[in-house]
Amino acid sequence: MRKPRIVVLGAGYAGLMTVTRLQKQISTSEAEIVLVNRDDYHYETTWLHEASAGTLHHDRVRYQVRDVIDNNKVKFVQDTVEDIKREEKKVLLGSGEELEYDYLVVGLGAIPETFGIPGLHEHAFMIKNINSSRQIREHIEYAFASYNMDEVKDDSKLTIVVGGAGFTGIELLGELANRVPELCREYDIDYKKTRLICVEAAPMVLPGFDEELVKYAVAQLEKKGVEFRIGTAVKEATETGVIVGKGEDEVEEIKSATVIWAAGVRGNPVIEKAGFENMRGRVKVRPDLRSIEHDEVFIIGDSSLMINEEVNRPYPPTAQIAMQQGELTAKNVAALLKGNNDLASFTPDLKGTVCSLGEDDAIGLVFGKKLYGTSASFMKKMVDNRALFMVGGPGLVFKKGKFKFM
Amino acid sequence: MRKPRIVVLGAGYAGLMTVTRLQKQISTSEAEIVLVNRDDYHYETTWLHEASAGTLHHDRVRYQVRDVIDNNKVKFVQDTVEDIKREEKKVLLGSGEELEYDYLVVGLGAIPETFGIPGLHEHAFMIKNINSSRQIREHIEYAFASYNMDEVKDDSKLTIVVGGAGFTGIELLGELANRVPELCREYDIDYKKTRLICVEAAPMVLPGFDEELVKYAVAQLEKKGVEFRIGTAVKEATETGVIVGKGEDEVEEIKSATVIWAAGVRGNPVIEKAGFENMRGRVKVRPDLRSIEHDEVFIIGDSSLMINEEVNRPYPPTAQIAMQQGELTAKNVAALLKGNNDLASFTPDLKGTVCSLGEDDAIGLVFGKKLYGTSASFMKKMVDNRALFMVGGPGLVFKKGKFKFM
The missing domain is CATH 3.50.50.100 (FAD/NAD(P)-binding domain)
Structure with missing residues (x-):
């Protein structure tokens, strides 16, 4: 038997x-x-926005499956x-x-989930896995690297549109807001020419989250240059950007070389x-x-x-x-x-939820307590480290954990 | 007056x-x-192949003009x-x-110089300056980063064609041969799927250079995976690669996402x-x-x-x-x-000429003496450092010089 x-x-x-x-x-x-x-590796889905923005290398976001399973007991099939x-x-x-x-x-x-919006599969990037995240990172980098080569400068190369103001969208915006000034230094680009736009069909940012915390998050991201277009739906993604609109009438094209769909x-x-x-x-x-x-x-x-x-x-x-x-x-x-x-x-x-706003900032509701800024950011890193600990024990935390605290 | x-x-x-x-x-x-x-900076034209391949950061290849001129005596106009x-x-x-x-x-x-070859301006990259070099670097990186995202894999994304086996072409190939395995590790790509092809219309590599040294260079680069197509002209660059041929009859398309024209x-x-x-x-x-x-x-x-x-x-x-x-x-x-x-x-x-074959190898004729391998590579770095010394003295050498010897 x-x-x-x-x-x-x-x-x-x-x-x-x-x-x-x-x-x-x-x-x-x-x-x-x-x-x-x-894949022969596990990746931290909840950290992919960092790999996508280029603020954390994708190798920091994954580890070998065989390193955490007992290979005498478990047969791994890739x-x-x-x-x-x-x-x-x-x-x-x-x-x-x-x-x-x-x-x-x-x-x-x-x-x-693309909700049947035309053009998203062809023209938008999506945060799915390691492959797609590093492609997004390199796409953005290539757009910035190309900017100064054009005789007639195309500012849409410096415009990034994020579709969705849910958890992933907001966390991604936080990372991108930190990354864009670095890219400007790297490629001799005037920061004032860059744009970071969040388009969200729902009438609010982070629906379901504490209102006071959301207000803080929006203010912090706006301070870092993010433009919010709330109650505004993406109607279509095109080769040159996205068509957005409030209702049927007010339709507008946002020209952007980088549209990242992160809406569920x-x-x-x-x-x-x-x-x-x-x-x-x-x-x-x-x-x-x-x-x-x-x-x-x-x-x-x-x-x-x-x-x-x-x-x-x-x-x-x-x-x-x-x-x-x-x-x-x-x-x-x-x-x-x-x-x-x-x-x-x-x-x-x-236990609660912490939403990062870049490496240096976050909001959170943990055990019913509201957290802002560095304390929320610290808590976020603890949450990330805990996930590593649960799977791979202290060894994995030391190898892949996040210890850069403010 | x-x-x-x-x-x-x-x-x-x-x-x-x-x-x-x-x-x-x-x-x-x-x-x-x-x-x-x-630009407000000077760049080392003779190092641009390194910045293009991504083996040396472009900031290592340039320095501010104002840092080396006497601003009390010289008026700088950008x-x-x-x-x-x-x-x-x-x-x-x-x-x-x-x-x-x-x-x-x-x-x-x-x-x-494009010699009127059609398509080069539209479809080929050229090593001109800092802007074009970092664009080449990022273009290659994006091609490799995208490879695993395609359902049907497009191996032409992993093929790099260098037009020209003169000084720049050979030095670029040396760097790329070192860089490609790094890119494979970075993006989980099978090195065997990559190709590095040199197309040269003339019947020889490095015309005018010592034959024995050229033989060494070709053998070393071939060992690192470079394919040489000598006596083969680029007839046209297209959206999907280059059309090359020996004479009028034998015409072939090499599919490649990255064609770099470096032929004079x-x-x-x-x-x-x-x-x-x-x-x-x-x-x-x-x-x-x-x-x-x-x-x-x-x-x-x-x-x-x-x-x-x-x-x-x-x-x-x-x-x-x-x-x-x-x-x-x-x-x-x-x-x-x-x-x-x-x-x-x-x-x-x-005083002589040294042609690098990547950071770790070179050929040279210096004061009439033939040099190979590490001694030529050392000499190449000395030549590079000397150029810095001549313009900016020891300070500039310490800041931008090359000191990673074998």
Whole structure:
């Protein structure tokens, strides 16, 4: 009789936390653990805005999966996931191989949501992963490097438009506001010719966040040169910039060589392809994080959807929740393996949220307390370091952690 | 009566050497010295291939003009030169201002020569100055950064074509051969997918150089992955690469996102515009470096053309000769000012030539002695440091010099 096989899809916050916890809870004789991931590294999705702006090197934002898993217990397969054949209990990989499972953990993450706005896929950059982040960094750098070569100067090369004033958009703007003056020095460019514009369709910045903190964030970013166009929708991205408008009538083109779309995410398309009942690629799960349709399939991180009963809205797709779900899933899979069907339910333990405004500034609500400036910035770095600690212990924190405090 | 005014055009090797020597030889009561240059900095033209490849930061390749001139004696004007009105003894500047002179020193340098090959201006990069060099660096970096983002990989993003196997072409290839493996590590690219191709119409590499040294250079560069296409002309540069051919029949397209044209120079177009008798923008001068037509106009550096009587061919446009001409011009201008019309003649003191093959390798003929590898590489750095010393003394050498020896 072969050992039961646990297949974990994705080495993001959810999947990697599942594996690093699970490998401590079961022995090699009890089950085989297989982790599938496209890259041989994990990256910190919540730090990608820094790699994109060029304020933190992308190698600081990733680490090798094999460095944090127990390679005697976990088989790591570097491949893409093409489909999940749920009835046959098989995962189809990009290489064409099929991987049978007895237990499946789906942590396939999210992709940018474009809401059908034309031109975004062709003309806008999106913060998806290491590859896209360093492309954005180099694109901006190339635009600045080219500026002085044109006989007729094209100021749109120095204009960066960020679509979205949510968490990612605001954090990205904070980094870019710090980066642009550096680029001006590097390429002998007059800072006054640069523009950093945030376009947001919603009537507010950081919806749902404390109003006083949001006011602080907007004022700080404006001080650093960010222009906010709130209540203004991106209608279309073009080769030369974006067309934005308030309502149908007031339509305007913002000429920009760099449009970065950062206005929300949807679940990985594999979820839809595999036929799970879903909302925008995210699957509603049972309290124990299993698929409603399958007793052997756990769905976690951005692949899952959990309703916050208090406000009757889904919990946001955050690293904090993904990691907590990974921890619980490891526990529940181990229980099932040991024949215990009484699984634990997931309750997020929300410690708070910190939104960075560049390396030197942030806002946060932590344990119900409002934080500004350096104390929020310190807290943000602690949050980032904690994520490293959870997966790789103190060694990983020393290797990849953030220790440059004010 | 106003003081005689000496106007020096260009702060390249020739012009800057003229000014730094002249300011020591005449007093402020004797004459006014005006130096005109497009940028507020001087750059080492002979190091631009390093800045272009990205192996040396462009700030290491330039220094402020005001830091090496005596600002009490020399008036520095940052402007472009549009025309020289020789009969009126006036220089027309880009700002529209006119600058009268009593003595003029023209050191306006060179621009790339494209020999009328179609598409080069639109689709090829050229090593002209700091602006173009850092654009090349960033263009290559962006191409590598983008590679992994494409669903269907475009290997032409990893192919760099260098047009020309002369001095600049070979030195650039040496740097690129060192840089490409670094870029592969930076952007997770398989080095085997990269290509570095040198296309040269002439039947040989480094024509005129010692055969044995050339053989060494080619072997060393080939070992580092450079493909040589000798006796092969660039027929056209296109949006997707270059069309090359041996003769009329064998025509081939090399797909490449980065074509760098480095196959020779011609004099600054202002020379032709001003109506000097010239050959490709370079003016034949008297032995004392004055224009044949004007007693008050010196023409030096790449703007001038001197015949090497021994071989009945022009001396090559090198920094070594430009600097020596600057020294002599300072002396001759000072003599004229003091009423002495018996000017000294220019004889180049050719100490030798060193051609770098990357930071770690070189070939050279110095005082008639052949040098290879580390000793040639050491000598190359000494040559570079000497150029700094000549203009700015030991301070400039310490600030900008090259001291990373093997």
